[in-house]
Amino acid sequence: TLWKRFANRPHKRLPPGLKELPGPKGYPILGSVPDVPEKNSAVKFAEWAKEYGPIYQVNLAGSNHVWISSDQVAHDLLSKKGAIYSDRPHIPALIDDNRTSGQYLPLTSKNGAWARQRKFANTVMRESENAKFHRYPELEAKRMLVELMEQPSQYNHALESFISRVTCRLAWGHSEANEELKQRARELLIGVSPTGAMGNKLPFLMSLPDWLSPPKAWERRRAKTERKFFEIMQKDVEHDMKEKRAPQSWMKTFLEHRGSWGFQYDMEGAYSVGMHGIAGALTIAAPMQTFCLAMCHYPQYLPMLQEELDRVCGDRPPRSEDRENLPFLRAVIRECLRWRPPVPTGIPHYLIQDDSYAGYHIPKGSVMHPLEWAISRDPAMFPDPEIFNPLRWVKPEFPTYREPLSQYPTVINCTQFGYGRRVCQGQGVADEDMLIGIGSIAWLFNIAKKSENNSDEACSDSGYDSQSEAEELDEKYGLRRHHANATISAEELNAGLEKSEATEELFYPGAWPAADIAEDEAHMEKVRVKTKKSSQDLDPTLDYTTLLIAKPVPFEFDLSVRTRYLAEKARSLFEEERAKGAYSSSRAYWGESQGQGKELGWGKV
């Protein structure tokens, strides 16, 4: 009986007529924990889906986890049966119970706090969307471009700052707290990730006194610092409102109608705004970094993107109004989300009563994972799913093509934002940030794999008057130059694929490519074999971080301005805003060394 108690199925008694979900057997007590790698665990769960089907269960240290790898099944359960599938599982590493504390909307169970905070969030999101997000993304994109020109090797820092400054402005009206927000986001991500805080791997650590359990002490300091930070941010906006100088923000909207949200405890508004700040800062930089990675490995698409941006935007970076005229930019962004989903294992839902599906029993208490990694690789919907191919969204022969192209492709309502009642509330923000952020980068820069051949070739259309002037200016600005390819070589067109499959040279710009990469079955077989083999040898396009939100591990690549003219244009746009006092520097909230060794401050990450 002891064996049975710890064996790999929490519910052995099945309701009549129903079968048990298939799944790996696992080991006593630990279940399948030893079989799940920390790196790319989503790939492992997707491999199991090939073996056990689109819905299967896995025992992980005694709790039942159900993995869904089909959009249809995810909709049938998580959306259509939202009444019983919309709670959240318990996260052991947090000191306050995430399901009931009302501190973090994405982690709260379906209760009163969730309902009122979601309503509040809907209002503020709609309000900022209608105001084109107060142009904060466009303003911060100008700063990001200059930072990228100054220090291209710090690209991930510049991208994350862009996102966190925009989110900071949206949440509290200014960008001063951007470094603090990034740190709050990092620490919370560690706290909630199964591969992060020790308390999630060994929950008993959270029942010990703090002095005996460093992970618990770490979490207590994190939670206290976060609370204090949210409190300071709210007070600052209150103060600015009194002085009549508060820019538009979610916090300002909250305070203007303070009594009308139905919030029930003192800090509920502060947490609600703060949580949205954190959610924004956490997520959007991931697809932006994926974009850089994809452009290195599939270089055939950047010239197409630049042709579109040049045609539509000319000598300025993209603006919100350009959206409908930039279908290829939207296709590239949509493909970044599909190819490397920012939340590859999905954010789990929790089942509150026994259920059944297609003759299978799904026990109450199951943790339900919509496995984004697998859902976005369904070969019927996404032919050759391992390949980054934005054309699948803009060429009619692909199943994902949809008209009108002024609206589609769009990231809005895509599976990467989840399912049913818990669907992501920041989709509009993410959509805008990615359009402006990724569009601005592609407008100004060439991105290429680090290589000696392609870094310093002279370029006739660069806008430099002479080679020596170009070199002088590059030196002054610390820039590297790279010219846009007018002709895509067969090698580039087939980047990431087998060499033997080279297609003929293709001239661009002018039209969508005439030739598709990967046409015949034999070719695809090779691609698949290569993908599989290289994932074992750690394919560089699979080198992602292991926390719940996955970003490419920082990598080296060539980031170089396309022309001097554009570089100068970008600089003058930035200078114009700077002269108006638009950009403040970051503020340190906890004194020296960000409060190391003190009661409040940055925890070790």
Ligand code: HEM
């Ligand atoms: C590329 C960017 C983003 C991705 C991929 C993403 C993805 C997700 C996913 C998968 C969920 C869970 C849905 C479910 O449970 O079925 C979620 C929930 C949520 N997201 Fe996002 N998100 C992104 C950006 C944002 C931003 C910018 C914000 C806020 C400004 C935000 C706020 C939220 C909130 C509040 C929830 C919780 C909704 C609830 O539980 O009821 N997200 N997001």
